[in-house]
Amino acid sequence: MFRRREAVPFAFVAEADRFRSNVTPPARQRPSLSQVANRSLVGLTVVAGLVGSLLFGLPAMDPGSSAGHSQKSEASHRR
Numbered sequence: 001m002f003r004r005r006e007a008v009p010f011a012f013v014a015e016a017d018r019f020r021s022n023v024t025p026p027a028r029q030r031p032s033l034s035q036v037a038n039r040s041l042v043g044l045t046v047v048a049g050l051v052g053s054l055l056f057g058l059p060a061m062d063p064g065s066s067a068g069h070s071q072k073s074e075a076s077h078r079r
Helices: 010-017 033-061 067-078
Strands: none
Touching: none
């Protein structure tokens, strides 16, 4: 197989690293009040869900209270 390699001037390669376009991108539009309110409500809902799951999950993860302990106390009251 014959492979054809073209010579590339070093100045072109060096210039490619620092090339900048003269075309400016369009300006970003500012979000409207309803978009800001929507984003903040979604964020607040996510945070409230995480806090709620933590509050409901902490008693279940408490090593001091176990299901066997409460069953034992109920059995002693039945006698």
